[in-house]
Structures are given as C-alpha cells and as structure tokens.
Amino acid sequence: MKDIQGGVCAPKGFKAAGVNADIKGKHENRNDLAAIVSDTLCTSVATYTQNKVKGAPLKITKKHLKDGHAQAIICNSGNANTCNANGEEIATQTCDLLAQELGIKPEDVLVASTGVIGQPMTIDPFKNHMHELASKLKYENSDEAAHAIMTTDTVKKEYACEFMIGDQVCHIGAIAKGSGMIHPNMATMLAFVTSDVAISKELLEAMVHDVVNDTFNMVSVDGDTSTNDMLIVMCNGLAENDKIVIKDHHYQAMKDALYHICEELSKGIAKDGEGATKLLTSQVQNARTLYDAKTTAKSVITSTLFKAAMFGRDANWGRILCAIGYAPNDVDITKVEVSLSSKAGSILVCEKGAGVAFDEEEALKILSEDEITIDIDLHDGDYSATAWGCDLTYDYVKINGEYRT
C-alpha cells in the first residue's frame, strides 16, 4: 500500500469540483458547493449521526441509498439545512438539479450539508450555480471539492492510497471536513470516500462498520455530536478486480487500505479541531476488554481539563487519572501506568495509579511538540484502543463565541 495524490479522484472514473454558490448570501470569496461523480453506478454505503436531530440531507441520502447504489454526491457548506421547515424539500430539489445536469437518476444522487443549524435557506443558490458546477465535473478536481466543504477547518482533508488486489492496482480516495461539533457516535463528521474496487454491498457494509468504529468514532474535538455527521463510501468497480464477495485476503487488503485512509482523516480532523494547536493521541493497552480500552481512551481525549492542560504544556497527569476514573467501565485504577511522549522523548508520570517523580523540564520539552501521545497501560488484559483529540485553546472559544456573527 502506498499513499498517492488525487484525493477522491485517485480511483478510476471519479470526477470532482467545487463552485462558489454564495449559500450564505454574504458574497464571501470562497467555494461552498462541491460535487463528486462516478462514470458508472457505484455500490454505496453510508453511516449517519446518532443525534436524534438529523439534518434534512441525511434523510434524503438514506432514502436514495435504500437500493445500495449511487453515482454522485453533492455537498454544500455554509448552512446545515437542519431544523428548517423546508429542509427535505431543498435537499430533494438539490439532488434533482444535479441529476438533471448529469443525466442520471435523482435517486442516485446523495446529498450532505454542513454549517449553521436552523438558518433559513432557499433552493436559489443551488439553482443558480448547478450548471456551472456540473460543467466542471469533467475534471478531476478533488482539491476544489475538499476546499468547498470546509467550514471552520483551516486545512483541507484529502487522502488517497493505492494497493493491490490480486494483479489489479486498486485505489481508495477521500475528502472530509471536521473542526467543531465533533464527537461522532456511530457515524462521523462529513467524509466522502471513493474507490474503484469491485465489492458486494454486504461486505462493504461490514467493512465500513468495523473501520468507522475504530477510526472516526474514536475522535473527539469537543464532545458535541453533530446533527449532520455522515460518511459515504462509493465503489465503482472500475479497477476490474474479481469482485470481493467473501472475507478473504482481498477483503482484508481493501479493509487495510480503508482503515489507513480513515485513520489519516481522523487524525487530520482531530489535529485541525477548532482552535487546536496539538494532535493528542490516547493509546490504551492491556485492557481487560475492548470496551474498557475504548471508553478509557475516549474519556481521556474528551476531558476538557486535560485538553486545557495540554494547551498549557502542563504535565498535569492527575487529570488523566481523573478522566480514566470517570470513564464508564470498571478499570482497576491501582494498576494504571501513564507515559507522555512526542518526538522530543517519552516520560513516565504515573505507575500503579500513583505519581512518580519526573523531570518537569523534560516534560515541558515533550509537551511543546505539536503531536503528543498519551500511553496508558492498564496491566489487566490484552485489549487495546486508540482515540484522537486536540487541545482546548483560546481560539476554540473565540471561534465558537463568534461563529454565527
């Protein structure tokens, strides 16, 4: 497997583009409407937010995905199209407009939105710019699409890799947006994944479920589960591999590649969390159960106090113990060992649930890096889990105190 350029257009037969549709009506100088389209119909799977409030686009996408097939995705930023009276109507019409331009069925178009919840919205910006968008969909401009779906993101999230299935070169590509309201549960922030692998819908579903649980569902920026989280995977089969229909080594090869892409997206989203200056990786090992490992890793990465301490480069490991202590599991605190590390080194701060003397200068040096790993050894079994997060900063407060204005 190797990383390559090209994002969602790296797999064969995928085009992408973005335009400025002025969704907010504020004449901002940025693209806010993106589309991805495949030359042929794709086996497609999606996972959705578990929030009871669901954006209108999610409902329409779910409807359109009932048959397990899709050919295009359209996504706007600037308005979440959520808690609006006419939301489903707008989402449906958006699919209709793109379908008409591309000459495909409206049910084969999936739709997503991100931005402020509950802002009034009309179909006009979509109407006015759909032809322009469609006319650009003969190009492979993943970069443009990746930028158009950003909200408070500061960098685009775009990844692609190449791997072999038998003798066939296969590809997976992806774009995503993250930043705030990030604490996925079941599904994720917005992530669109394309592939040219041929695979059955059933196996793709199983694979996406497993991979999302270990990647996107282990990311937390602020503990808020968005109403619009969605991950879509589209596979058009143009790599011409023997179609994957059983969980053999070909299935595993694709799963490894999908995991790699989703892990990179998850880390990218955590590192670019609103206001973040640091990527925090919480690695739990030797847990009694997988549940213990996951809940412990996530509790630490979610602790507001710990996140603020990391911003302050403060090796306040007591807050890590505290967060392990209130995780919903039965971890034996008296066995817990904690180390902090970065490329500047590694330092043991806690053993058997109690502090050990350590060099504060060295700790400060380690915590001054922009990627910090918290290693938590529970000394109680064989299970491990990883979660990703970021520090809590002045800028998070600034961004979210002023978001709508």
Next chain:
Amino acid sequence: MKDIQGGVCAPKGFKAAGVNADIKGKHENRNDLAAIVSDTLCTSVATYTQNKVKGAPLKITKKHLKDGHAQAIICNSGNANTCNANGEEIATQTCDLLAQELGIKPEDVLVASTGVIGQPMTIDPFKNHMHELASKLKYENSDEAAHAIMTTDTVKKEYACEFMIGDQVCHIGAIAKGSGMIHPNMATMLAFVTSDVAISKELLEAMVHDVVNDTFNMVSVDGDTSTNDMLIVMCNGLAENDKIVIKDHHYQAMKDALYHICEELSKGIAKDGEGATKLLTSQVQNARTLYDAKTTAKSVITSTLFKAAMFGRDANWGRILCAIGYAPNDVDITKVEVSLSSKAGSILVCEKGAGVAFDEEEALKILSEDEITIDIDLHDGDYSATAWGCDLTYDYVKINGEYRT
C-alpha cells in the same frame, strides 16, 4: 423560611475557622486549612464522587462515618491528597491531630481535600498548624473557613437560613467550593452543611439523597467529575425540636430548607465556574419522564459549543437543539419549543423543532445579561427539571492551561 448570615455557624453550637498552613509549601498569603466543629456529636451523612479514582480523604471519611456520627470536619485546599502513595496515612493522621487538640475521638472527625491530584504531600503542614487552628475553634468564623477551602473560586460560597419546626426556630448553614472539575454524579464538589435540627440518620440520608439529586447533581461546569467530590451534612439537634423520625410536615419543612440551601450553593458554584461570566439555567418542562427532563436539561448545560455561544452572546439556538438531540433519551424533537430569557426580556427562538424568526438585536440584549435562562418545553408530558451551568470563556482555558504552574 428566611435567609440569614453566619454560614455553617448559623445553626446552634457550631464553630469554624481557617488558617494558613502553607499546604503547597509556596508561602502564599492565603488560608488553606479549615475546620468546623460542633459542641456535641452530630447525626451525619455524606455523599461521595462516583469517580473510580477516589481521594484518600474520602476513604477515611467513609470509614469514620460508618456509625452515622461525627463532630468535626477538617479540610485543606492546595493539594487533593489523591493518587499519593501515603494518602490514607496522611488523611488518618490529620483526623488524629485535630481530635487530639479538641479532645474528641479521631473517628468523629471527617476529612476532605481539594487541589492538584497526585502532588506529593507530607503531614508536616498539618502538624505545624493544627494547634493554631484548634485554638481558633472557639469562634464562629464561617467566613474564614469558606475562604480557606477555595481553590480557583473567585467568591466564597456560604449560605444559611432559618425556619420553624413546630415551635422551634431551626437553622441550616453551609459552605462550599466549586469552580473546576465540576460535573457531579451522585455527590458533588465540596459542600459542608450544618444544622441544629434533631433528625434520625435514616431520614437524613433519604432527604440528602433526594435533595442532592435535584441540586448538586444538576450542575456542570466542564463535564469533568472530580475525584474528591463530597457533601457532608451534620445535625447536632441543639434546636431541640421533637426529633424527626417520620416523613411528616416537619420533615418536609427541613427538606425545603435544605433544598433552598443546596440550590443556592449549586447556582453559586455554577456562576463562579472557572472563567465564567454568566450563570446559565436550563429549565425543561412537560417532559414524558423525569429522566427525559433531567438528561435534556443537563445535556444543554454541558454542551461546549452552546457554552461558547453564550459567552459570545450569540442566540445560536441550533446548538441547543443539537444538544437536546444527543441527550441519551427519546425526546420527540418535532415538539420542542425553546425560549431564551433574562431580566432584559424573553424571546422565542424555536417552535416544533424548527427555527422561528426573531429580532437579533433583542436577543443580543437578553444575552448580554449575566444570568440567562433557557426554557425548553418538550410538549410531551408533565415532568420538569432544572440544571445549572456557565459559559465557556478564554479565562477557563487560561486558568486550566496554567493551573499547576
């Protein structure tokens, strides 16, 4: 019932004091060791944190409270005495030292600590200053005790009230500390409540359980459940009322007073949350179950994004809906109505789960006040609940990025 002065010394027969024991060893100019003592043995009840990591003082207090009686409380700030190898030894010796000075049994002394977790600690500061502290315990200095238990608190929390049981004038007084790591689950931050009412241990337990569930357990500052949360209630019976042994109107009179004191402490703790500029009160009504009401109220008050919006005086009600949506319950979102109010007025922002047009200028005026109420009507039943919290500010990040240094 009327509010009075005097804090924990308002009830008959209670003394309190604070001294500077230099617990941190940094020669700071503030008191950090407090004690409360009753002239006679008290019926006593405590509730504790549900964090699996428990401060050493909690374990010793639990042991000393097995017989349901106590006569004194000793509490230090500046070090949580948690995750220290010799923690229980220090907590035990602290009780011994005070008991010896006061001529009471060590098992009748309860102990609490607050501050940084996992900092090495010795018995020396307690040894060196216990005589000084005990010698001051002939005075009724609740104010001094209230100040000595503060950490990042900016104002002391001290309340007292007077009420009648039959023909007897009775009193309840309290001091508390709050500020950070506040998201109690079962028990609370540190709160010490004194009363001169005569009541059986069984009924006092039932009353404290009910009142704490509706007050302290509905407060959230940052979602972090501390390792040292504890509430202690001591009743010495010196009011000479007929001892309360059944749930009659006398029981109810005392419960009302205790609820009032605990509600005031809860609001005081929320309003003085680390870095907070606003008290947020989330009032849910017409829920199908009490569980729905409580989880909804708490989810809103806990949302990092909503808290940042309140700091920014931004009527971003979509974040309220989002937080209602991810609360662990089955609330019907399509019935939800939300209003925002303060002493500057009230404004409807959401009806039937969707936005309604409102005057942004008026909303800004309402949200510029320092006490904001979020009224959430679920239109689905008869249950209601209230939760208290605060906004998320630059200062929260500052305080917690620099806490230990």
